[in-house]
Amino acid sequence: MEIENLKVIGSEEWCIFEEFGIPAIKARVDSGAKTSSIQANNIKIIHRGTEEWVRFEVNPVQDNRSIFITCETRLYDKRLVKSSSGISEQRYVIKSPVTIGDQTFEIELTLANRDAMEFRMLLGREALMNRYIVNPSTTYVETSFTQEEVSKRYAPFIKEKSGLKIALLASNPELYSNKRVIEAGIARGHEMVFLNVEQAYMKLDAIEPEIRYRGGNIIDEFDAIIPRIKPSVTFYACALIRQFDSMGAYCLNSAEAITQSRDKLLATQLFAKHDIHIPITGFAKSPLDTKDLIKMVNGAPLIIKLLESTQGKGVVLAETNKAAESVINAFKSVQTNILVQEFIKEANGQDIRCFVVNGKVVASMQRQAAKGEFRANIHQGGTASKIKITSEERKLAIKAAKILNLPVAGVDIIRSNKGPLLLEVNSSPGLEGIENATGLDIANIMIEAIEKKLKFKI
Template structure:
């Protein structure tokens, strides 16, 4: 197969591992820098060009790994490949859904997927009611555009919550106010979904003095055995968003597992180190079994 990794940093561990895994299985794989792509938007002949005029035709599969700041352009390029009939591991519509935290929660809630109680509002006048919806302080306040734990604040008291919410709103920022799951003790689960199954899972533990368990913020990772319920919830969440490859973050609460986030470009380093599994190889194996010309759910729509 001829595979392309659509991303912006060729040196990331995840991208190097995918290249290594594909080449070891006899495939041609190229790194395609999103910033160097441009498109010919013409009737019946969609094309993606690359810096220097190269026509990016002939690919069997594209692995989009789009950083949040490039979501708009990256999904546009992904959509163009879809219109060319190229199989994309995650399609543009699914990536767009996952990048909008509010939309993600709305879609999951509609299907009855458990998650922390969450409030969303626009007017500062609704601040107190918003905190009340989330069960009262302490609450977690999240920027809709945040990623890797950035733009996430724990407000321990009512006064602190009101101050943080109003400060964000004065900046015209869109925020979510979410129930704080105290019993999780700074831990969460990352379930790595490929297709309709979880291929690996790990537990992330926040660094001392931190409540966010993200590895980028100093959190540690360990192999973990997840329950059948956690497995079912994670696979269901990825399926609802239309993601074939996803990192589903779950927190263990007193009332059962709750979805925190669904990531469409999950990193490979932590999960491979924690589990010892060849996650990159399993992704390539999935493409071998499923990538076919014009096997596109959305055909570039939306």
């Protein structure tokens, strides 16, 4: 086709998918990508006669997962696609008519988790060929919806609040995990309230106990509390959780369970007591015992952990016995409690995070340490990918969460020559890494767990 016959398209355009009932979705126009892609969650293969179909959910509005549209169509293909981070993964491919401006034509789309991306859709060069020429200096050439028009189009998808009143007890409303939990609750018709731990205070009284929020507002009519507590406020937050519990609110994780999980020494002792396999771990007070402590965990290299460490902070690898002695004695000289643990060399900087909700592993990912790091941690430049765990690993994760009485837990496991070993259990596990790696809506599963406990039906 002659270039003068091609229509001009901007670097960003609005697309409409009438087949799926998607009234407007912003797309990034990218001629560097061969195939177009669309954001998809909760992807499931279904069979209709001899055909494979795919069912998935699209959240077409960026930063708003309270609006979702369930789509079904015939599966066209399965392809190995390399993401922008360089990781190859198998993606499902579908075909669907798309409307851009006054043109409607069929395109191929890969179903991808684009939550971390700026746009919920990418329009690749196969869709552009013989149709458009891209002017990267312009946007929304074909169609330009105002915010008011977009809101009007999505009004039918916004559910009325007719459910539970749920509070998220945390510190930062802008964190991905906290935003996701709020969105998931709203999407299921619940009234969601963010409570800052440090702005709440309580009245201890046998007749009229109260919890108040900054300014004097009484907050005591919640059906459920979802605690997502940072380590520095554990003591105060657990006091608030106990108060909410005594006033009749269901707490997704109890104060006692959170306290146990945050005490790494107590948790490790409980795991060992209940025959859960862990890396050999040592604990001592006197510097006179340091050499034998190192020998007890099979010598260097070994891991030294602060008892209050979190997200990989306060965890040190000592590569020689001499280095281990120096670090251990330095911590002891300032009265800091530490655990000394054997180093699992064969793990090659990998571990597994299992997300457990109400006694089931609902998602799992493998984490790979960044180059030069020994600990698999996505907060420190590591990467995460979906993984299929073994039945032994599944049982280990479920048992570990049960021992600490945690309905919601992030259970970290490492593969060793001795089989799977439990590293630790997190009572406020993050959602970003595991949702992006698996494409699953973990926040929604957490809200469903509350509904089940309170026997609430939508």
